Every structure is written in structure tokens, then in C-alpha cells.
Amino acid sequence: RPIYTASGGIKRFDLNFSDIPDVVKQTTLTAEDRNFYHEFAINIKGVIRAAYYDIFHKTAFLSGGSTITQQFVKNALLSPQKSITRKIKELILAIEIEIMYSKDEILTMYLNQVPYGSNAYGIEAASQTFFNKHAQELTLAEAATLAAMLQRPTYYSPYGTHPNERLARVNWIIDSMVSLKYIDQAEADKAKAEAKNLKFAERHDYVVAPHFAQYVKDFLVDKYGEQVVESGGLKVTTTLDLDKQAMAEEAIKTGAARRFDNINASNAALVSLDPKTGQILAMVGSRDYFDNSIDGQVNVAVAERQPGSAFKPIVYATAFKQKYNPAFTLWDVQTDFGNYIPRNYDGTFHGPVSMRKALAGSLNIPAVKTLYLTGLDNVLNQAHSMGITTLNDRNRYGLSLVLGGGEIKLLDLTTAYGVFADNGMLAPTTPILKVTKSNGKVLEEYKENKKNVLDPQIAYEISSILSDNQARSYIFGSNSALYFPDRPVAAKTGTTSEYRDAWTIG
Structure with a gap:
């Protein structure tokens, strides 16, 4: 269609x-x-x-x-x-x-x-x-x-x-x-x-799906040039699943109607990928494309925003590549990192905690310690290998990066989480299945191009932690919005300072 x-x-x-x-x-x-x-x-x-x-x-x-x-x-x-x-x-x-x-x-x-x-x-x-x-x-x-x-x-x-x-x-x-x-x-x-x-x-x-359609058009212009796209009579078969797109649009619409007034929110975006292929199945870039009061034409799915704690799994995955593991103990106590004293979301300290418990409960102080122990360059290298295209000016970032102190695209972070879902394999994100010229010549066609960017055992460990409802219940309770009684769900939330943005990835 x-x-x-x-x-x-x-x-x-x-x-x-x-x-x-x-x-x-x-x-x-x-x-x-x-x-x-x-x-x-x-x-x-x-x-x-x-x-x-x-x-x-x-x-x-x-x-x-x-x-x-x-x-x-x-x-x-x-x-x-x-x-x-x-x-x-x-x-x-x-x-x-x-x-x-x-x-x-x-x-x-x-x-x-x-x-x-x-x-x-x-x-x-x-x-x-x-x-x-x-x-x-x-x-x-x-x-x-x-x-x-x-x-x-x-x-x-x-x-x-x-x-x-x-x-x-x-x-x-x-x-x-x-x-x-x-x-x-x-x-x-x-x-x-x-x-x-x-x-x-x-x-x-x-x-x-106007945001997705424009995203595809921008993609084609970057690849083939303005003149070809505007006058070339291209037939483009995309990866979009219109049934899933309709569900995504309805989720944004009903979510906005139900919750936006209560949390002083104005806009939302959603991306759905197939982690095994990297194909974009649904993309909603704003609550309403035609609402100028919220800059509805802006595609928030590819805008650079701070992800809050949603970035933490990448840091822990990098740590697990070194000598650390989910059972490694960190001390959640007040810590001064040199004029930087992070605080936990709940304002308390939890003493000795395992990395599993620290990530599951999204504790900030242990996360900053994990980044410090692992090394900023190592984390940035791993993030880029998993599909993050931003975070390129390394001099800008410090220990607050683990708490979302760097701008990332929703589409990129969804791609990175796909690595956890597919046993450490990265499938490059694509909106295109096939591009054909008006004369029938095929300009490009989707071919699988996956590569291993993370040890499968580490990908499993991160997924296990993010789906461990018991491990996060001490912070979020046993019946949080991330708990689905009929199936396991590996998910992580992120909230930026002053509650400017809220993320959920899984």
C-alpha cells in the first residue's frame, strides 16, 4: 500500500x-x-x-x-x-x-x-x-x-x-x-x-505516516541527490508495516489524551524496529504532524535529545566486557567525583549493591562509578559500534554521560537496544527494501548485513537484568508499568533533568 x-x-x-x-x-x-x-x-x-x-x-x-x-x-x-x-x-x-x-x-x-x-x-x-x-x-x-x-x-x-x-x-x-x-x-x-x-x-x-515518508525522502536525497528524487520517477518499497504504524499512532494519541495534562507534557514520538533486520516497522515523529503549536513537523524520533538513564545499559555492557559482571559489588554511598556529586532518584543511599541490582533499580551513583571504572572512551567506542551516530565531540562529555548527559536520537538508541535483543548482533537501521527507477532498473535492494558488536553472553546479561522485575522492585515496585505478567519484557526508562524528556526503550 x-x-x-x-x-x-x-x-x-x-x-x-x-x-x-x-x-x-x-x-x-x-x-x-x-x-x-x-x-x-x-x-x-x-x-x-x-x-x-x-x-x-x-x-x-x-x-x-x-x-x-x-x-x-x-x-x-x-x-x-x-x-x-x-x-x-x-x-x-x-x-x-x-x-x-x-x-x-x-x-x-x-x-x-x-x-x-x-x-x-x-x-x-x-x-x-x-x-x-x-x-x-x-x-x-x-x-x-x-x-x-x-x-x-x-x-x-x-x-x-x-x-x-x-x-x-x-x-x-x-x-x-x-x-x-x-x-x-x-x-x-x-x-x-x-x-x-x-x-x-x-x-x-x-x-x-508523514514523518517516516519525509525521513525516507531525506534518506534518498542524501544518497541519490535532489534532482533524481524530485524528477526521477522512483518507486520505493519501504520497511513500514502499516498495521503496526496504525497501532503506534493510536498509542501516541491515546497516551497523550490520557496522561499529558497530568505530567505537563506536550509531545511524544515512537520508533519500532525489527532487531534481527534493522528494518523500521513504525515511526511516529510527533503527537500531531499538523499541529504547529508543538512544532509537529519536527521528527522527534531523529532529533538529538538527552536520554537520561536509558543510556546506562550501554555503560554496563561495556563494563561487562572488562573484568566486571552482574554480581560485582559497588558501594552506593555519597561520593564526590571532584566537584560532581550525583544523587539517586529516590534521594537515598543503598550501601553495597550488585551491578545487576544497581542497573535494574537505575541507581545513579553506582552508574557513575561504573563509567569511571570502565573509561569514557571505551563506552563511547561501544556506543558507536552499536549504532549511536551522535556523541562525537568527546571533549564535551564527562561522568554525567551515564545519566544521559549527551544528546542521542531515539532511532539510534532503539537500534542499540536491538543489539541486546539479537544476541550482540547489529543490523544497520534501514527504511528501504527496494528502490526502482522508472525504467525498471533496481538502484538498491535490502540485503542482510549484520555484524557482531557485543559478546552474546553480555547481551544476554543486559537483557536478563532489564527483564528482572524482582531486581528492580525495590525501587519501582513489583507491579510497575514495565511489568507484563504474560511475557518477559526487557525495558529501561530514562528521565532528564527537570523532567524535560522521558524515555522508555525495550
Whole structure:
């Protein structure tokens, strides 16, 4: 059954240079090529700068590495395939275009064909698609928003899951326009205020599980490029189980209705994986995708958040790889780790406790001691081997990491727990079963690619502890929400400081 279908064909309308408002030209030049009218065809410095930021994975709000002329050639005259030959052709054609046409003519051609996403090509089609108005009617905030989308149409789409990142880029464009003398500060302040509350046109594509659908689209754009995804006619078979997706959405909906008011919560997310394959079976990124009051478009399932005590099993698993084991005794007493004195959730001390009891009861002081004994680098290495993609700036973290002092994605931590469930085997997370081009050519197809990242005995020990209802009953009681009388459930909760986030993984 389809979860996402783009309706209609390519939308494009040609405008004359005089029909394109200055605000569109100015926002576009600010975002994409500030020296367009002062340089010839190729911006060597921009290409080198873009390559540097790409190679070293730097992030910054930059105008494009390619000139507008190069972008026009790339989008209008060449195939999306990336190669040295194609790049050489792009440079040659850009020079020829600059010789044949005036700058105004090139900018007009660019603004009439550049892709904005959602099958909208050119500024007039984009204006109608996203704002239900003609390009000549666009406000500064609206024009800046469309200009912001040019760099990554899928990522910055109003129908995507990155509204905060889009707004940050819009604000950068508007602030830059002040520096470039296009507008004054008062106009900038007014436009930024408007940009926060823009009303976009209703989307016209068919979509089920919108967070997952956008996650797959982002995945494909990163792998195959914007042009292939927007115009390639791809048929994508995903891993989503629509029955489980419906159950997940209902669980979030009923849970929110039943408990949110009592605990001062506003949003929730859920991920379900098959630990043996790494396939995503269900993904709910927020309580309501269409609720702007909670930033519903943001996919909390892949947002970086602090996991609280849900990170502890990874630390204990790393310790068990060394000389420690579930029976090893730790002293749960007040301990000063050098201006850091952790406290237990219940505010008391429990004296000598086994590592099994300490993890089952989620005691904080023994957990910090376990990280200290095991070594921060060892724990981070193990976490990354189990599928955690964050926690990369090691200088940021200390002993509080075991209590959730580092940001992790829900999807990643679910993947890591899958290692415990599958006897130490990691199956890389995937949303894709098969991708086929319109001509029937298969671009990719799921193949099992598992690897052992944890001793099976240690994976069993962690699962045993997390399913030991008796071992955790001294803290949580014998009939907690984690206890299922009809089957064993290995689960762990996590709560961040000031109760900002609450996690349950199992």
C-alpha cells in the first residue's frame, strides 16, 4: 500500500525579467550568489570553500559554492549523475552561457527553472505551490523562505520535518540583506517576525505516516541527490508495516489524551524496529504532524535529545566486557567525583549493591562509578559500534554521560537496544527494501548485513537484568508499568533533568 505519492507532473511557468519582483531577485542572490553581477561564470573561491565544508563535514549558512550560471547549467542542461566528466562539462557550458547571454537573461532563466521541491520548477510555480499566489505578490518573508529552500529543497520544504532549520536559514538571508544594503533593519525585523508565522498552502500529495515518508525522502536525497528524487520517477518499497504504524499512532494519541495534562507534557514520538533486520516497522515523529503549536513537523524520533538513564545499559555492557559482571559489588554511598556529586532518584543511599541490582533499580551513583571504572572512551567506542551516530565531540562529555548527559536520537538508541535483543548482533537501521527507477532498473535492494558488536553472553546479561522485575522492585515496585505478567519484557526508562524528556526503550 502506498504511503507517499506525488500528485501531478512538473509545474513550471515562465516569467519575463521585468515580471520577477526585486525582492525575489535580491533574496535569491543573497542566498545563492552574491557576486553574480560582478564575477564571470565560475566562483573559484566558492567552489573551494564548499568543497572544504563538505570534506570536513562543517556546517554553516553559506551562499552556494556554484554560481547561478553553474546551477542553471547543472539543472537545465546536464544529467544528475555525479562525475568528473560532468563537472568539466558544467564549467565549460557555464562559460559559454555567460558569453551568449546577459546577466539579466541568465538570472531570468535560472528563476524560471530552478527546482524548489514538490514538483515546482521556477519561482512562479513555487509561489503558487507553497503560497497560493503569484510571484509578484510575494512578501519579503515569503521570498526569503523560497530562497532558503533552493539549497536543499527537500530538507527545507515547508512540508518537511526541519522547520526550525528552515527558519534559521531564512533569518540568515534577511540579516544578510541588511548587510548588503537591500533592506534596512526595520524591514528585516518585520520580515523575520512574519517568517515565524507563515501560512503555507495545503499540500497536494498523498502521504501516510508523514514523518517516516519525509525521513525516507531525506534518506534518498542524501544518497541519490535532489534532482533524481524530485524528477526521477522512483518507486520505493519501504520497511513500514502499516498495521503496526496504525497501532503506534493510536498509542501516541491515546497516551497523550490520557496522561499529558497530568505530567505537563506536550509531545511524544515512537520508533519500532525489527532487531534481527534493522528494518523500521513504525515511526511516529510527533503527537500531531499538523499541529504547529508543538512544532509537529519536527521528527522527534531523529532529533538529538538527552536520554537520561536509558543510556546506562550501554555503560554496563561495556563494563561487562572488562573484568566486571552482574554480581560485582559497588558501594552506593555519597561520593564526590571532584566537584560532581550525583544523587539517586529516590534521594537515598543503598550501601553495597550488585551491578545487576544497581542497573535494574537505575541507581545513579553506582552508574557513575561504573563509567569511571570502565573509561569514557571505551563506552563511547561501544556506543558507536552499536549504532549511536551522535556523541562525537568527546571533549564535551564527562561522568554525567551515564545519566544521559549527551544528546542521542531515539532511532539510534532503539537500534542499540536491538543489539541486546539479537544476541550482540547489529543490523544497520534501514527504511528501504527496494528502490526502482522508472525504467525498471533496481538502484538498491535490502540485503542482510549484520555484524557482531557485543559478546552474546553480555547481551544476554543486559537483557536478563532489564527483564528482572524482582531486581528492580525495590525501587519501582513489583507491579510497575514495565511489568507484563504474560511475557518477559526487557525495558529501561530514562528521565532528564527537570523532567524535560522521558524515555522508555525495550
